[in-house]
Amino acid sequence: LEAARLAGERLNTLADNAPGALFIFLISPDGRFELPYFSAKLPALMGLSRAEIEADASALMTRVAPDHIRALRQAIAASRRGLTPFEMRLRVCRPEGGFRSVLVASLPFSREDGTVVWYGNVFDITDRLDAERRAAEAAEEGRRVHERLSSVAMIAPVGLYEFRRQADGSIDFPYTTPKFEDIMGLTREEIDMRGGDVLRRIDPEDLPHVLASIEDSARDLTLWSQRFRIRHPERGLIWLSGASAPRRQEDGTILWAGALHDVTGDVQREAELRQAHRLAEAMRAENERQALHDGLTGLPNRRFYDRVLSSRIEAARAGQGPRDCVLIRIDLDHFKYVNDTLGHEAGDRVLIRVAEVLRQMLRAVDFVARIGGDEFSILLGPDMNQDNARELVERVQGALSRPLTYEGRLCRFGASFGIAHTGDITELGAELQLFADAALYRAKEGGRNRMEFFTAELHRNILNDRRIAVELHEALERDEFEPFFQPQIAAEDGRLVGAETLLRWRHPEKGLLSPDDFMHVAEQLRIVPEIDRIMMRKTRSALARWQDQGLVLPKISFNVSSGRMHDPDVVSLARSMAGGGTKVTFELLESILVEEESDAFRFHLDQIREAGIDIEIDDFGSGHASIIGVMEIAPKALKIDRRIVRPVACDMRSRNLVRAIIEIAETLGIATVAEGVETEEQAKILRGVGCQVLQGYLFSHPLDEGDFLAFTRADLKKRA
Structure with missing residues (x-):
């Protein structure tokens, strides 16, 4: 028991x-x-x-x-x-x-x-379950962090890290990439062991500021970003740049995720740049004098010229200098050709030669400057007039006409001159330059290698252009631009095969204006793209209304510049019209074939064709395009320039030229359109040599939307 x-x-x-x-x-x-x-x-x-x-x-x-x-x-x-x-x-x-x-x-x-x-x-099992829950949460958080960072860490040139501050103030680095460890000069084990003491590697001078910035970031949860130095065990003192974004955890912990980058090289370069800047500032005063002259020709440059002209105007207004002034603007002719054919060194020789001539021809009281690539300006001294300017220009022209050779080859060039004179510069001020530019523009338009004086007519043209500029903006606001349509007729049977859209401005006082009256100003104002969009939108609406009334136009054509043909708005509007049996065609000037021979140009052409838009070459015969160029562009049709079409009834050379163009087009499988047809005799000859489409006053002037519809109905009745 x-x-x-x-x-x-x-x-x-x-x-x-x-x-x-x-x-x-x-x-x-x-x-x-x-x-x-x-x-x-x-x-x-x-x-x-x-x-x-x-x-x-x-x-x-x-x-x-x-x-x-x-x-x-x-x-x-x-x-x-x-x-x-x-x-x-x-x-x-x-x-x-x-x-x-x-x-x-x-x-x-x-x-x-x-x-x-x-x-x-x-x-x-309470404690065990709590431990399991915390372990699961930690594992899940670790997995998310790992997935988020590991993909970046594999390729990042910076050290990635997570920096954590517990609610009790203790800190550690729960995650770091090998690059971070290399930058800090610590192994992962050392980082785990040191915890917050990792920050002690920061240079003592920078540490207080870094700690204060961490406090600011923790308080406001704002982005932390600092540049500081550390003492690396192998590399010594190096500069680091760090940035990280904080987020607060439910338990009060704040976790920063960020990147660290060694910027020692950047800091050194910045120091070198600051030193260079200090040296540059020290030399600025001396360089200022040299900066007022062109390095190639030794002439005063644009900056010096602006100062001299401004000083002359101010002195005249203050009564301390002459009031009269003669300004001559010079622009070299065919200078680009010299550069393109003989090279830029030859072009430099030309500029030096021009500078030498101008120095020899001018007096000490005259001022000459090179103000651009191949542009020069001359301010004559006081008491000079247009006759004096003419004599000077003639002497300069004579000197420039003497042959200049470069490496045994002749450099051919000339110069155009625009001359503006005023008896009182205080009235015109800097606008005198605008007048000289206008005269220079007319000289170049008139055939180059010549001089033009600013006249009252030119002044009226400038004032007129300014008035047109104001009215053009008002026209856009009042929607005064309209599309007109000129029929295109099949040469064989006289049926309507299309129409060309032509811009017209319905001016409230001057009536209907053609582009020749205002387009040069629109181009200067850079509003041509907006006008083009208006024309295409209104044409699209007209096509829709015509279709509602039984008219389906086989083709509609638009004049498009090379700079606009790849405009997404233009292409999109054209694509929106290309339905319902109407083909959209862009007419490009023949000169584009000569001027635009780039891969980008051909790429844009391919995009236009992919959008279902045809290409025609306008004014063919005026731009000297090569047959190879036509073959590469592969247009749908060639529009024969009206200047070739006009004399076909009385000039056998014109007739033979038209026949040759048509034969070339037929060989290449390209259609032909003759524009400017005004007489039955012209139409008969063009039909006889094989031209397929005719356009001109013989059939109709450009018509507005309503008149064009009436024209087509009348044509149908006549043909019936």
């Missing part, structure tokens, strides 16, 4: 000191619950006294969370029926400790009388 007693005590001691609580639980056949045995830890686990459990085993149920009661009863019933092991996690509420999680596990056995007995244990 003593041995049995001792054994029982040992077993109870073991049970009471086991990790969990042991118990024996039974249910009698009549459903009565009993707890004949439980170890000392069970009451504490369940928040009950031993007496309460011994008095009523079902008291244990009062500590189970209400939402677990039903599942617990079902699990007990299932274990009783099938005598299967019972295991379940429960939440129990203890008066002094709130909810705790416990794991209950037991094995059932059946007695002969039908009683089922469970032998089991209860473990408090």
Whole structure:
């Protein structure tokens, strides 16, 4: 008996000191619950006294969370029926400790009388579940951070990192890339071991500022960005630039994700640049004098010229200088040809030669400057007039006409001169330059290598252009631009095969104006693109209205410059018209074939064709384009220039030229259109030599939308 007693005590001691609580639980056949045995830890686990459990085993149920009661009863019933092991996690509420999680596990056995007995244990797993949850959260966060950074870290030339400051102020670097570790001169293990002491590697002079910036970023959650120095164990003192974005975690932790870059080389270069800037500033005063002269010719440059002209105007207004002034503007003719054929060194020799001539021809009181690539300006001294200017220009022209050779080859060039004279510069001021430019423009238009004086007529033209400029802006606001349409007729049977869209301005006072009256000003104002869009939108609307009234125009043509043909708006508007049986055609000037021989130009042509738009060459025969150029462009048709068409009835050379153009077009599989057809005789000859389409006053002047519709209906009645 003593041995049995001792054994029982040992077993109870073991049970009471086991990790969990042991118990024996039974249910009698009549459903009565009993707890004949439980170890000392069970009451504490369940928040009950031993007496309460011994008095009523079902008291244990009062500590189970209400939402677990039903599942617990079902699990007990299932274990009783099938005598299967019972295991379940429960939440129990203890008066002094709130909810705790416990794991209950037991094995059932059946007695002969039908009683089922469970032998089991209860473990408090609250701390384990919390640890598992924290571990899962940390693992998930680590996975997200790793996925986010690893893809960048593989290719980034900077060191990537995450810098974390806990709510208690402790800091660490939970993530760093190998590049970051190399920049800081620390291994990953050293970073983990040092934690916040990693920042001690920052130079002592920079550390306080870096720490203060971290505090500012943490307080306001603003981007952190700093440049600072560190003491690298191998490279010594180096400069780093860091930037990172903070975010606050739920637990109060602040995490910065960012990048670190070695900028030592940049800092050195910046220091060198600052030093160079200081040297440059020190030399500026001396360089200022040299900066007023052209390095190639030695003549005063544009800056010096502007100063001299401004000083002359101010002196005249102050009554301290002459009021009269003669300004001569010079522009070299065919200078680009010299550069393109003989090279830029030959072009430099030409400029030097011009400068030498001007120096020789001018007096000490005259002023000459090179104001642009091949442009020069001369301000004559006081008491000079137009006759004096003419004599000077003639002498300069004579000197420039003498041959200039470069490496045994003759450099041929000339110069155009624009001359403006005023008796009182205070009235014109700097506008005198505009007058000289206008005269120079007329000289170049008139055939080059000549001089022109600014006249009252030129002045009127300038004033007129200014007035037109104002009116053009008003015309855009008042929607005064309209498309007119000139029919294109099949030479063989006289049927309508298309129309060319022509711009007209319905001026409120001057009536209907053609582009010749205002387009040169529109180009200077750079409003041609807007006018083109208006014409195409209005033409699109006219086509739609004509279709509603039974007119389907086979083709509509637009004059388009090379600079506008790839405009997305223009192409889009043309594409929107290319439905309903109407073909859209862009007419490009033949001169474009000579001037635009680039890959970009051909690429734009391909894009236009892909958009379903045809290309025709306008004014063919005036631009000296090569047959190879025509073959490469592969237009749909050639429009023969009206200056060739006009004399075909009386000039055999013109007739033969037209025939030759048509034969070339037929050989290349290209159609031909003759514009400017005004007489039946011209039409008959053009038809006879094989021209396919005719356009001109013989058939119709350009018509507005309504008149064009009436023309087509009248033509249909006549043909019927």
